[in-house]
Amino acid sequence: MDIKDFKKISDVLWELPKTFRKDMRAAARVYATDEMLKDMMKDRSLQQLVNTATLPGIVGSAMVMPDAHEGYGFPIGGVVATKFPDGIISPGGVGYDINCGVRLIKTEMHFDDLRPEAESLGRQLFHAVPSGVGRGGTLKLGIGEMDKVLKLGAKWMVREGYGTGDDLEHIESGGCLSNADCDVVSDHAKKRGADQLGTMGAGNHFVEVDRVESVFDEETARAFGIFEGQIVVLIHMGSRGLGHQIATDHIRTVLKAMPKYGITLPDNELACVPLSSNEGTDYYNAMAAGANFAWANRQMITHEVRRAWETVFGTGAGRLDILYDVAHNMAKIENHSVGGIVQKLIVHRKGATRSFGPGHPDIPSEFREVGQPVLIPGSMGTASYILAGTEKSMLESFGSCCHGAGRKMSRHAALKEVEGRELREQLDLSGIHIESGSMRGLAEEAPLAYKDVDEVCEVVERAGIARKVARLKPVIVVKG
Amino acid sequence: MRLYKVIGHTADLRLKVEGDSLRELFTAALEGMASILKKGVSAGGEAGVGESAELIEIEASGPTLLLIDFLSEVLTRSQIEKKVFMKVEFDELTDTSAKARVYGAGVTDFDEDIKAATYHEADVRKNKAGKYETVIVFDI
Numbered sequence: 001m002d003i004k005d006f007k008k009i010s011d012v013l014w015e016l017p018k019t020f021r022k023d024m025r026a027a028a029r030v031y032a033t034d035e036m037l038k039d040m041m042k043d044r045s046l047q048q049l050v051n052t053a054t055l056p057g058i059v060g061s062a063m064v065m066p067d068a069h070e071g072y073g074f075p076i077g078g079v080v081a082t083k084f085p086d087g088i089i090s091p092g093g094v095g096y097d098i099n100c101g102v103r104l105i106k107t108e109m110h111f112d113d114l115r116p117e118a119e120s121l122g123r124q125l126f127h128a129v130p131s132g133v134g135r136g137g138t139l140k141l142g143i144g145e146m147d148k149v150l151k152l153g154a155k156w157m158v159r160e161g162y163g164t165g166d167d168l169e170h171i172e173s174g175g176c177l178s179n180a181d182c183d184v185v186s187d188h189a190k191k192r193g194a195d196q197l198g199t200m201g202a203g204n205h206f207v208e209v210d211r212v213e214s215v216f217d218e219e220t221a222r223a224f225g226i227f228e229g230q231i232v233v234l235i236h237m238g239s240r241g242l243g244h245q246i247a248t249d250h251i252r253t254v255l256k257a258m259p260k261y262g263i264t265l266p267d268n269e270l271a272c273v274p275l276s277s278n279e280g281t282d283y284y285n286a287m288a289a290g291a292n293f294a295w296a297n298r299q300m301i302t303h304e305v306r307r308a309w310e311t312v313f314g315t316g317a318g319r320l321d322i323l324y325d326v327a328h329n330m331a332k333i334e335n336h337s338v339g340g341i342v343q344k345l346i347v348h349r350k351g352a353t354r355s356f357g358p359g360h361p362d363i364p365s366e367f368r369e370v371g372q373p374v375l376i377p378g379s380m381g382t383a384s385y386i387l388a389g390t391e392k393s394m395l396e397s398f399g400s401c402c403h404g405a406g407r408k409m410s411r412h413a414a415l416k417e418v419e420g421r422e423l424r425e426q427l428d429l430s431g432i433h434i435e436s437g438s439m440r441g442l443a444e445e446a447p448l449a450y451k452d453v454d455e456v457c458e459v460v461e462r463a464g465i466a467r468k469v470a471r472l473k474p475v476i477v478v479k480g
Numbered sequence: 481m482r483l484y485k486v487i488g489h490t491a492d493l494r495l496k497v498e499g500d501s502l503r504e505l506f507t508a509a510l511e512g513m514a515s516i517l518k519k520g521v522s523a524g525g526e527a528g529v530g531e532s533a534e535l536i537e538i539e540a541s542g543p544t545l546l547l548i549d550f551l552s553e554v555l556t557r558s559q560i561e562k563k564v565f566m567k568v569e570f571d572e573l574t575d576t577s578a579k580a581r582v583y584g585a586g587v588t589d590f591d592e593d594i595k596a597a598t599y600h601e602a603d604v605r606k607n608k609a610g611k612y613e614t615v616i617v618f619d620i
Contacts, residue, residue, distance in 0.1 A: 043490050070490040072600030072617050096595040096619045191560045202593045203620060241559050244595040244619075248552050255545070255599070268545075268599035410488040411620075440591070480593075 001046055003037060006030070012459045015061070016050065023266065024053040029061040031402075031463050033455070036066055039408065043070035045077075051266045052080050057087025057274070059338055059345055063397060065352050066459040067406025067451060071095070073269025076351035076407075079400045082275075084333055084344040088263070089280045090272035091254055091287070093348035095329045096247040098287055099294035100238030102353075102375040102403075103171075103325035104386065105302060107309070108318030109231040111211040114475065118433050121209065121312045122476040126435035128304040129200050129207055131480035136195030139300065146190045147182040149197065153292030157299040167299065169364055171325040172354065173332075175295040177288035184286040185242075186249050193242025193293060198300035202441050202480035204404075205237040207305065208377070210384060210472035220388050220469045223367040224323055232472060233320070234384060235301050236377050238329065239294035246290045250283040275346055284331070291330060298325060323386070324364075324373040328353045328403035336398050347398045355389035355401040355466050363389075374466050378405045378453030380434070380445060380479070381427055384472040385457045392464035401466040405453035414449040415440065427477075436479040445479065484512030493592075493620050494601070498613040503573050505604065505612040506547060510582065513551055513597070514566035516618065517558060517590045521566045533581035534565070543575045543604040544614065550578050551597035551616070562587055595619040 006014040009029075014037055016028040028049045030037055040046050045068045052074055053062040059081045068077030073092035082088050114121070130137050141149060148156045154175025157163055168174050200207065212230040215221045226232070239246075255271040257279040258264070263272060273280045306320050331348045338345075356363055356372040363372045371388035378384045382405070393399050409417075420439025423446055427434050436442040460466045482504040487494045495512045499505035514521045536553050540546040554565050565584035572579040596619045604614045 045490075072492065072598045072619065076491060096598075188556050188560065192556065241595075245556060245559075248556070248596050251599070252549060252552070256541070268602070271599070407491045410490055411493070412486065412488055438591075 001041060006037070010463070012463045021050055024050060025055065026053045026058045027061045028053045029063045030068070031064070031066045031459055031465070033459060036459070040068055045070045045075040048073070048075040049078065051270060052078055054266060055080060055082060055088055055090065055270065055272060056263060057082040059083055059087070059343070060398070065402040066456045067351070067402040067404050069407050071350065073267050074348070074350040077402065078348070078350045079352045079398060080348045081336065081345040081398045084346050085276040086274045087346055088272035089275040089284055089331055089346055090270055090348060091247050091250045091283050092269040092271055093350055094247070094287055094331050095350050096244045097238040097329055098243035098246060098290035099327045100329040101294065101298070101325060101327040102377055103235040103298045103302065104323040104373070104375050105233040105235070105305060105320050106225050106323050107231045107233065107320050110229045111231055111475070112229070114231050117312050118476055121308065122433045122435045122478060124308040124312050125207055125305065125476065125478045128308040129301055129478060130198065131200040131202065131437055131478065137198035139197045140195050141197060143190060146194065149296045150182045150185060150289035150292055151180050152176055154295040154299040157296045162303040163299050167302065167322050170322040171295060172327055175299065175325065177291050179285050180288035180292050181285035182289060184282040185246055185289045189242050189245035189249065192245045193240055196240040196242065197297055198304060199240060200237050200301070200480050201240055202438065204445055205480060206380065207301065207478040208234045208380070208474055209476035210234060210474050212470050213383070213473040214471045216468040216470065217388070220370040220467070223370045224373055224386065224469065225321070226323070226386060226470050231475070233305055234375065234377055235298050235305070237297060237301070239290045240297060242293045243290040246286045250286055254279055254283060287331060291327065295325065324375065326353050326375055334399065337395065345398065347400070349400055351403050352400045353403045354399055355387065355393045356399045357389045357391040357394045371467070374401060376402060376404060376453065376457060379447040379450035380474055380477040381430070381432060381447035382453055385453065385468060386470040386472065387457065387460065387466040388469050390464055390467055393466060397465045401460045402456050405450040405456055407449055408451045409449040411444040414444050414446050417448060418443050418446045432474045433476045435476070438480065441480060482508035484508045486516065489617060493618045495616045495618065496613070497616065498611050500611055502543060502612055503570055505614070506550060506570070506573065506578070507568055509547060509551055509616060510554060510568050511566060513555065513594065513618070514564050516592050517594060518564045518587055519591050521564050533583050535581055537579045539577045541576065544602050545599070546576060546578055547604055547614065548597050548599050548602050548616070554582055555594055555597060558584065592620055
């Protein structure tokens with residue numbers, strides 16, 4: 001593959017025609033600058049993108065966002081829509097961390113008021129949110145309770161006292177996908193997740209306290225309740241072992257079923273079946289259960305964050321309200337206009353965020369006019385962004401945009417470049433307090449391992465599939 | 481003879497495994513996965529002595545899927561029981577079925593959160609030297 005194989009549609013959008021490879025059923029599009037595109041050619045991101053363009057029932061183009069990097073099956077940053085109901089659904093197109101996503105909690109506090117207590121708050125958050133690999137949380141779910149979590153997601157958590165009705169209104173899909181079916185979630189999956197509700201895990205998951213460093217769009221920021229100097233909390237995690245096991249179980253089932261539907265693919269991790277098939281429906285309903293678990297998880301952590309806040313600042317520290325909670329590993333049935341005709345589609349987003357534009361009925365009423373909040377966590381030493389969805393994203397990218405900075409360096413390479421304790425000291429000097437159970441894990445997530453989040457967000461804005469609203473600067477980062 | 485080696489991947493982890501026989505290949509893959517889950521657990525399973533065995537029975541359409549399904553099953557039990565399985569004894573191993581006992585030791589935590597053993601790039605085949613080999617990508 002060479003840059004000459006691409007047609008340049010705009011300065012940040014490239015297209016590989018359907019003729020590039022015989023088995024492609026659609027064109028493949030890349031949101032990137034020239035340099036980013038060249039960088040993507042250094043790993044298998046673009047071959048994986050081309051592979052997704054072979055999926056049966058694909059509509060429009062297969063796409064990757066500017067934070068794309070090599071995954072397995074789908075590239076990370078991939079978006080693929082298929083026809084409903086007979087187009088395919090691919091568990092690999094969602095990934096093992098079902099409904100990995102980001103939640104932003106707004107506080108009423110200004111940075112100047114937090115600064116003296118930053119260390120104390122960091123320690124409190126670290127103790128409140130269990131992190132690391134294999135460590136369970138305080139809430140242990142029996143099978144009956146687990147089924148309720150799988151069926152009701154964040155709604156169950158609110159019923160149990162871990163949040164408010166207002167929280168639910170500020171979560172994608174209200175924090176509950178109604179098609180969730182506990183019977184298609186294995187006992188193994190339920191056991192794997194039994195002690196993981198309210199836990200962070202490891203890797204790139206975190207709880208981060210940020211200050212709003214700059215606001216780009218005053219009107220939208222006002223609608224979102226965001227102001228300069230404000231302290232906000234970002235929570236990034238997913239469905240933990242429960243989701244991983246759902247994916248493992250169903251990829252295996254789907255892989256075995258493919259010959260029945262005459263499906264052959266260039267990569268087993270793309271395993272897929274028609275959504276309308278028994279195997280497809282079972283996966284979709286199991287995925288919904290996994291997604292509900294993830295929303296319940298982020299709700300539990302929100303509860304712990306609120307408690308930590310109260311412990312450090314007392315009861316008069318103001319409200320902690322959810323701005324929004326977005327998934328970036330999910331397949332959803334949505335209506336989109338294709339060639340001027342509104343169609344029901346199955347939209348896979350793997351490392352891509354839903355970014356619905358102004359007026360969409362699924363956006364909470366108080367900011368429906370300005371578009372959906374899109375939350376983009378960067379690396380822990382740089383910045384994160386609040387974006388807003390646009391009309392163009394509805395027309396061009398099935399209401400999707402990027403999900404983060406995107407890795408550019410393997411964990412092993414990062415470990416060779418940086419030492420955890422040294423990194424923590426460097427970040428501390430730049431005003432970022434780190435709490436982490438693993439210095440090795442910290443080094444693996446070093447900022448140098450990631451692309452430039454400013455550039456990624458600049459590209460989606462220039463492409464018109466999201467608008468920059470505010471840039472956030474980390475103050476406290478709590479990692480596994 | 482068997483060996484495993486971790487090689488680069490942008491976001492996840494690639495393990496290259498090799499063995500004189502299918503049995504050695506599966507054993508190398510298990511040991512490789514154990515070494516990722518917990519540094520310092522060694523091949524041969526010293527730490528597994530005295531631990532009870534878990535029986536694993538898997539069927540698949542070929543050796544590649546069989547290997548990944550075998551690792552997935554071991555991983556699932558690792559995560560549920562908080563154990564690292566580093567030793568395996570096969571009662572039966574063909575291209576399409578495996579019956580094995582795996583031995584593990586309890587751990588308080590893992591070094592790496594392996595979400596899954598993926599089918600991506602996995603391709604069990606004999607190389608020019610007559611050894612079985614494959615690459616396995618773990619989602620971490």
